[in-house]
Amino acid sequence: MESCRRLFDRRHEGAGPGSDLLGIVVEAGGCVSEIPRKESWTLLRAWRKLYCAPVPAAFGKRILGVSGGYSWHTFSHNHFPHVAGRQALQEYSAQPARELLVLPERSSSAAFRCSSAVPPDSSRLRFDVYVAPSDFAWTMVFTHENEWYGPYFSRAEWGERGVFRS
Template sequence: MQKKIIDYMADSVVEEISDDAIEKIMKDWESVYCPLSKKEKEKICFGDFKWHVFSNKSYKSIEGEKALKEYNNKVSRIFYVIPEIKIWPKEKAFMCKNLPPSELATKLKDFYVFPKNLAWSMAFTHEHRWLGPYFAKHKNFKILNMKNIQSVEAIDRGW
């Protein structure tokens, strides 16, 4: 039996995310990373995989090794890990306190990792090394990312 993504992060999981919460979180994600009309979303097959917004160049992103390098440098107090539930119904969505390792890209599953404030988003795909992974930044990335950095530094200092 293939391990689930949550199994690789067991020591870091803060809590699992309910289906209702997933829906809200991904609507928020979509408002940032896929602000397209319904017709435009259908054209890029967004309903199949949300990362198609990146592979179809509808939202600016970097891909492959460059994406992994950028991802590996990110910090936050909490990260969302959300699988494509329609494609991977047995996977669990969860919040974790450590950045999921980029080696999870080799598991060939479709899932998204991003901080609560959506400063950036990493899309891991089942097409690893052919399409993806993709790293994208929020239009207010500098401000939001600085808040993430300051939050982590505050914890490190015991504030």
């Protein structure tokens, strides 16, 4: 992995840490590598396959990022068990530090693999970011509407059990 500071400096001349997703990861003390766009799209599809599975067919396209919908609507519409707000942040911060995927919903934004002692908190960025370990055992979702919707935390096993936790 490229030095976090060098990668940040190379991509963001004049922008300080925290001004974008990479800045948030660098602020958390993480080491980061950019995920190629095609792989990022594949990873986000895998996330959707797991966490959006219970979305009724009638709502699928709207929730899955087509026609103005967002994948995190699987949580805001209560299709997948989750916790929200402060409880979500508490669950997220309790996760063991390891390599994480940081996947923005917008395909125009870069995605990253990062490892840090503190999980990156992108709630102040006001765009949709999905954070998860590579096995998608759990996920943290920051939304562009954090004042009203989110953030959301969920575990794959909560959906398997069908237990709603919010």
